[in-house]
Amino acid sequence: MTTNPLDDAPLSPFHKKLALFSSGGPFLDGYVLSIIGVAMAQLTGQWHLDATEQGLIGASTLLGILLGAFAGGYLTDLFGRKMLFTIDLVAIIAFSAAQFFVGDVVWLIVLRLLIGVAVGADYPIATSLLAEFAPRKYRGPLLGLYVTMWFVGAAAAYIFGEMLTNLGPDGWRWMLASAALPALLIVLARIGTPESPRWLASRGRIDEANAVLRQVYGEGVSIADLPDEVKENLNVRALLRSGYGGRMLFIAVFWTASIIPLFAVYAFAPAILGALHLDGDMAQWGSALITVMFMVGCVIAVFVVNRMGRRPLMIHSFLWSGVALALLGLFPGAPTAIVMVLFIGYATLIGGTQIMQWVYPNELFPTEIRGSAVGLASSLSRIGAAVGTFLVPVALNSLGIGTTMLIAAGITLFGAAISVFWAPETRGLSLSESASLAGAAAQPAGARKLVRS
Structure with missing residues (x-):
C-alpha cells in the first residue's frame, strides 16, 4: 500500500470543519422535505388544495433534487468545487x-422545484470536496457522518414546524421560509474553503494545487507526492462506458434497493403512532423521534465502517434489516411493543446501506468525473424515492400493511444479494487506488466482472 501526504495525513481541525460545513446539504435536504409536511396541515385548508395540488407541491422538491444533483455534479467537475x-x-x-x-x-x-435543484446540486459538490481532502483512515466515517445530517435536518423540521404552528394562520409561511436561516449560517461558515488540490491538478493548475497543499498540510507537500492523480484523461461519458459504467450500475441498484423500503417504512410509521394512540402534537414529536432512530443507525454504521469494512457492512445491513421488515410483514398484528422493536431494529440496521450511498460513489470514481458520478447516483436515488413515495400508499390501501412490508423486505434482501456479488472492498485504499479500474483485481469475482464490463 502506497503512502502520500493527503491520504495518510492525521485528522486535523481543517478536516473536521470541512466535514461539518459540507454536511449542510443533507441537513437542508431533510429540513425542506420534512417542513413541507408540517406546513401542509395549515396550507391545505387555507388554499383549499386538492389531492393533485398537494402531490405536486410535495413532489416538486424531489424532482428538483433529481435535476440538480446531476447538474451540480457536472458543473463541479467542470468549474471546480x-x-x-x-x-x-x-x-x-x-x-x-x-x-x-x-x-x-x-x-x-x-419555488419548491428551484430549492430542490439547489439542494440536489450541493450533494456532489460537497461530498467530492470532502472525499478529496479526507485521509483514507477517516474518509469512510466522515462521508458516513455526512448522511446522518439528513435525519438531523428532518427532526429539526418537525420540532421547529410545531413551534411555528403557534404563530397563527401565517405559520406555514414562516415554516417554509425558515430554511433560509440555517442556509445562511452554513454559507457564512463555508467562506474561505480552499479548492480541491486534486481537481486543480486534474486541470493542469499545478501551482494553485501546490499552494492549497502548503496551506492545508504545510511546507514541503506538493502535488509531486500524488503523481497518480494527474494520469487519467476522462470525461462524463466515461460514466456510461468501460468499467465505470459497471460501477455506476452497481451503485444505482444498491441505492435504489435501500431507498425504496426506507420510504415504505416512513409510510408505516403513522400506523405505529396510531397504535400507540399518538395524534395531534404528539404525532409531530413522535415523527421526530422515529427520524432520530434512523440517525442512530447511521451513527453506529459510521463507527464500524472501518472496523468491518465496506463490503461486510453493506451485506449485513441489507440482510438483517430485511429480516426485520419480513417479520413486520409476517406478523403485522403483533403487540405494539414487538412492532416497535422490529421497527427500531430496521431503522438501526439499515444505517449501513445509508452511509455507503455516499462512501462508494466518492471512492469508486476518479477526480475528473467524481462529481458527475455522485450527482448521477443521487439523481437516480430520487427516482427510487419517488417510486417509493408513490407506490407505498397504493400498496397499503390495496394490499395491506403485511404484504407491503413483505415487498419491502424482498427489495431489501435483493440488495443483500447484489452486494454479495458486486460490492467491492475499498477499506484502506487511497482515493486514487479505490477509483482505479486496476483495483478490481482485489474485488470479489462478481465485482471484478461488473467493473470491467
Whole structure:
C-alpha cells in the first residue's frame, strides 16, 4: 500500500470543519422535505388544495433534487468545487425566503422545484470536496457522518414546524421560509474553503494545487507526492462506458434497493403512532423521534465502517434489516411493543446501506468525473424515492400493511444479494487506488466482472 501526504495525513481541525460545513446539504435536504409536511396541515385548508395540488407541491422538491444533483455534479467537475460550494446555498436562501411571499400554488411549486435543484446540486459538490481532502483512515466515517445530517435536518423540521404552528394562520409561511436561516449560517461558515488540490491538478493548475497543499498540510507537500492523480484523461461519458459504467450500475441498484423500503417504512410509521394512540402534537414529536432512530443507525454504521469494512457492512445491513421488515410483514398484528422493536431494529440496521450511498460513489470514481458520478447516483436515488413515495400508499390501501412490508423486505434482501456479488472492498485504499479500474483485481469475482464490463 502506497503512502502520500493527503491520504495518510492525521485528522486535523481543517478536516473536521470541512466535514461539518459540507454536511449542510443533507441537513437542508431533510429540513425542506420534512417542513413541507408540517406546513401542509395549515396550507391545505387555507388554499383549499386538492389531492393533485398537494402531490405536486410535495413532489416538486424531489424532482428538483433529481435535476440538480446531476447538474451540480457536472458543473463541479467542470468549474471546480470551491465556487459552487457557496453559490448553491445562496440560491437556497433566496428561494426559501421567497416562499414567505408566495400567493398561489403555481409559484409555490416553482419555488419548491428551484430549492430542490439547489439542494440536489450541493450533494456532489460537497461530498467530492470532502472525499478529496479526507485521509483514507477517516474518509469512510466522515462521508458516513455526512448522511446522518439528513435525519438531523428532518427532526429539526418537525420540532421547529410545531413551534411555528403557534404563530397563527401565517405559520406555514414562516415554516417554509425558515430554511433560509440555517442556509445562511452554513454559507457564512463555508467562506474561505480552499479548492480541491486534486481537481486543480486534474486541470493542469499545478501551482494553485501546490499552494492549497502548503496551506492545508504545510511546507514541503506538493502535488509531486500524488503523481497518480494527474494520469487519467476522462470525461462524463466515461460514466456510461468501460468499467465505470459497471460501477455506476452497481451503485444505482444498491441505492435504489435501500431507498425504496426506507420510504415504505416512513409510510408505516403513522400506523405505529396510531397504535400507540399518538395524534395531534404528539404525532409531530413522535415523527421526530422515529427520524432520530434512523440517525442512530447511521451513527453506529459510521463507527464500524472501518472496523468491518465496506463490503461486510453493506451485506449485513441489507440482510438483517430485511429480516426485520419480513417479520413486520409476517406478523403485522403483533403487540405494539414487538412492532416497535422490529421497527427500531430496521431503522438501526439499515444505517449501513445509508452511509455507503455516499462512501462508494466518492471512492469508486476518479477526480475528473467524481462529481458527475455522485450527482448521477443521487439523481437516480430520487427516482427510487419517488417510486417509493408513490407506490407505498397504493400498496397499503390495496394490499395491506403485511404484504407491503413483505415487498419491502424482498427489495431489501435483493440488495443483500447484489452486494454479495458486486460490492467491492475499498477499506484502506487511497482515493486514487479505490477509483482505479486496476483495483478490481482485489474485488470479489462478481465485482471484478461488473467493473470491467
